[in-house]
Amino acid sequence: MGLLRYTLWRLAQAIPVLIGIITITFFLANQIPGDPVEIMLGPSPAQEQVEAIRARYGLDRPAYQRFLTYLAGVATGDLGQSIYYDRPVLEMIMLRLPVTLYLTVSAFVFAIVTAIPLGVISAKRRNKPADHVSRIVSLIGVSTPSFWIGLMLIIVFAFYLGWFPARGLPVPWASPADVRGAETQLQVLRTSLYHLAMPMVALGTLQMAQITRIERSSMVESLQGEYVKLARAYGVSESKIVRKHAFQVAQLPVITIVGLGLSTALGGAVLTETVFEIQGMGRLIITAINNQDYELIMGTTFMFGVAFVVGVIITDIAYAYIDPRVAYGDET
Amino acid sequence: MATETDSATDGSTDTEGTGAGEVEARVGLRYTLRQVKRDTTARIGIYTVGFITLVAVLGSLDYYVFDYGVAEAIWYSPVQDPEQVRRLLPPVGMENQYGQGTLEHPMGTDHRGRDILGRLFYGTRIAITVGFMATAIGLVGGTLIGAVSGYYGGWIDDVLQRVTETIYAIPFLVLVIAFMTAFGRDLSFAMIGVGITSVPVFNRLIRSRVVSVREEDYIEAARAAGVKDRNIILRHVIPNSFAPVLVQATLQIGVSILIVAGLSFLGFGAQPPTPSWGQMLSASRNYMLPAPTFSLFPGIAILITVIGFNILGDGLQDALDPRINN
Numbered sequence: 001m002g003l004l005r006y007t008l009w010r011l012a013q014a015i016p017v018l019i020g021i022i023t024i025t026f027f028l029a030n031q032i033p034g035d036p037v038e039i040m041l042g043p044s045p046a047q048e049q050v051e052a053i054r055a056r057y058g059l060d061r062p063a064y065q066r067f068l069t070y071l072a073g074v075a076t077g078d079l080g081q082s083i084y085y086d087r088p089v090l091e092m093i094m095l096r097l098p099v100t101l102y103l104t105v106s107a108f109v110f111a112i113v114t115a116i117p118l119g120v121i122s123a124k125r126r127n128k129p130a131d132h133v134s135r136i137v138s139l140i141g142v143s144t145p146s147f148w149i150g151l152m153l154i155i156v157f158a159f160y161l162g163w164f165p166a167r168g169l170p171v172p173w174a175s176p177a178d179v180r181g182a183e184t185q186l187q188v189l190r191t192s193l194y195h196l197a198m199p200m201v202a203l204g205t206l207q208m209a210q211i212t213r214i215e216r217s218s219m220v221e222s223l224q225g226e227y228v229k230l231a232r233a234y235g236v237s238e239s240k241i242v243r244k245h246a247f248q249v250a251q252l253p254v255i256t257i258v259g260l261g262l263s264t265a266l267g268g269a270v271l272t273e274t275v276f277e278i279q280g281m282g283r284l285i286i287t288a289i290n291n292q293d294y295e296l297i298m299g300t301t302f303m304f305g306v307a308f309v310v311g312v313i314i315t316d317i318a319y320a321y322i323d324p325r326v327a328y329g330d331e332t
Numbered sequence: 333m334a335t336e337t338d339s340a341t342d343g344s345t346d347t348e349g350t351g352a353g354e355v356e357a358r359v360g361l362r363y364t365l366r367q368v369k370r371d372t373t374a375r376i377g378i379y380t381v382g383f384i385t386l387v388a389v390l391g392s393l394d395y396y397v398f399d400y401g402v403a404e405a406i407w408y409s410p411v412q413d414p415e416q417v418r419r420l421l422p423p424v425g426m427e428n429q430y431g432q433g434t435l436e437h438p439m440g441t442d443h444r445g446r447d448i449l450g451r452l453f454y455g456t457r458i459a460i461t462v463g464f465m466a467t468a469i470g471l472v473g474g475t476l477i478g479a480v481s482g483y484y485g486g487w488i489d490d491v492l493q494r495v496t497e498t499i500y501a502i503p504f505l506v507l508v509i510a511f512m513t514a515f516g517r518d519l520s521f522a523m524i525g526v527g528i529t530s531v532p533v534f535n536r537l538i539r540s541r542v543v544s545v546r547e548e549d550y551i552e553a554a555r556a557a558g559v560k561d562r563n564i565i566l567r568h569v570i571p572n573s574f575a576p577v578l579v580q581a582t583l584q585i586g587v588s589i590l591i592v593a594g595l596s597f598l599g600f601g602a603q604p605p606t607p608s609w610g611q612m613l614s615a616s617r618n619y620m621l622p623a624p625t626f627s628l629f630p631g632i633a634i635l636i637t638v639i640g641f642n643i644l645g646d647g648l649q650d651a652l653d654p655r656i657n658n
Contacts, residue, residue: 016494017494017497017498017501020494020495020497020498020501021498021501021502023498024498024499024502024507025502025510028510028511028513028514029510029514030514031514031515032513032514139639139642139643140635140639142638142642143586143590143635143638143639143642144631144634144635144638145590145593145594145597145610145613145631145634145635146594147594147597147613148613148627148630148631148634148635151613151616151617151620151627151631152627152628152631154620155620155624155627159620159621159624262503263500263503263504264503264504265503266503266505266506267503267504267505267506267591267594268505268594270505270506270509270598271505271594271597271598274597274598275617285506285509286509286598289509289510289513297510297513300506301502301506301507301510304502304503304506305501305502305503307503308501308502308503309501312501
């Protein structure tokens with residue numbers, strides 16, 4: 001009961017934030033210099049043509065009216081019309097969003113799967129060689145630009161060794177007809193995973209390093225807890241203490257950092273998609289900017305915000321699930 | 333000077349369970365510096381950051397005072413060379429389809445025949461400036477908002493916190509890109525944009541400290557003595573929240589350098605021919621096969637710089653955390 005109420009309450013809380021995001025993106029998009037109609041019609045278009053287009057996209061009305069229309073549109077699931085492509089923005093986003101989510105979620109899976117053992121080993125063997133190695137790895141991880149990791153991976157694993165393809169990312173649920181060299185769904189999955197490997201590592205390294213650091217310090221603290229001392233006094237084996245007693249408690253800060261890391265990862269996806277030429281949300285926003293496609297810029301920025309807010313809500317609920325005190329505590 | 337003494341006396345409430353005389357010495361800039369010097373990793377951090385900053389300063393001197401003095405010497409111009417044979421040279425001791433590396437260009441040359449080491453050298457200037465400026469903007473903005481928000485509470489707190497939360501809710505690289513599209517693509521807007529995105533980080537940090545400091549007796553006493561709110565915030569509340577902010581600021585410089593490198597990589601930021609690391613990496617993408625080392629060195633430069641700030645930040649944290657010292 002507590003968890004359900006907490007979930008609903010968290011969702012309700014997100015509404016003002018989403019309205020805030022729309023306000024910021026609308027304000028920014030309105031500041032963009034240059035005229036999209038001009039870009040669309042070429043340098044010297046006929047006057048009637050310009051006016052017709054302006055009327056069609058509502059550009060002739062004052063800003064506050066357009067803002068209210070846009071807000072109402074978003075509430076009903078209409079993100080407007082891309083001026084450059086002449087297609088609904090939502091439709092374009094829905095084509096690209098799955099690719100970006102596929103990449104980002106995989107990067108987090110990679111990060112968590114590698115970081116948790118590293119962090120736990122590091123905490124267990126504190127100040128021993130294994131700890132130093134893991135700390136240096138995570139220090140390098142938080143200090144390396146993700147796009148550079150991508151470039152290095154391409155040079156080594158695509159150009160020299162030829163193990164993985166350097167560009168593109170087909171999603172595993174794509175139809176075999178759309179993926180080159182694949183005839184069955186299983187082959188699509190295989191191709192997809194081959195394409196995924198390098199971008200996943202490039203994007204996930206930073207998250208991996210951050211999670212390792214938190215996991216280590218959290219485990220170190222947890223292993224010094226009274227309950228661990230008690231368990232030791234009762235003669236519980238050391239590996240069981242780590243697995244059962246210390247580990248669970250130590251995961252709370254890790255969940256928080258995963259939620260916050262989403263912001264970095266979604267931003268990093270823009271860079272990773274550029275490096276690996278993946279047709280996702282990141283490429284979409286860059287093309288939209290280059291074409292001065294207002295509605296598409298607003299739509300993509302908004303969707304990035306939505307993706308982050310939803311991600312944070314999911315991590316918050318996961319937190320409340322593991323630590324029920326959150327859901328039953330005073331809701332302020 | 334006055335604020336420093338304030339923080340020294342006021343901070344004594346933070347460290348409990350130690351002798352009074354010792355407490356006095358446990359805070360303040362001099363004590364921190366002594367702690368940092370004692371820590372080996374922090375020392376490495378200081379040396380790295382010091383070295384990079386020195387390179388940046390020398391680069392600026394060369395650029396502004398001597399008008400590209402050294403740069404001319406190592407700056408190979410393809411225009412002056414009619415044959416254009418020395419393009420994309422590899423580093424010393426290596427070979428590629430364009431020839432063999434020479435000592436004149438220890439790290440080789442880029443696609444326009446310019447010395448990579450020289451350009452890395454000048455790139456330092458931009459990275460350091462951007463790192464410090466963006467962090468300063470975030471620090472000042474975040475500290476003011478956080479302090480005011482936490483000190484007054486009530487509706488002011490609510491409004492300010494909702495606004496910063498909203499800024500935080502857009503992935504920051506996307507926000508800076510949108511911001512720069514709206515206002516301008518050059519470096520100054522990159523700094524402001526990255527600064528704005530780091531406002532929520534400092535805000536959150538300061539606010540949580542202020543909320544606990546606000547209830548302290550000495551603040552109560554200052555208020556009873558008729559000290560203005562503004563002075564209480566500036567003289568007592570902010571100095572007492574100084575330590576974690578200093579640590580965060582050091583780490584944030586590294587983060588800002590990474591973000592701006594990413595922005596330059598995407599074409600937002602320093603415009604060519606100004607050498608910046610991100611933009612060098614962006615240019616290298618077209619030559620990854622014939623000249624892989626072209627992509628290698630700018631990345632290493634970023635890596636070393638950011639590692640320096642991260643090590644320094646970690647060292648400061650250890651030095652400033654009273655729990656670890658005890």
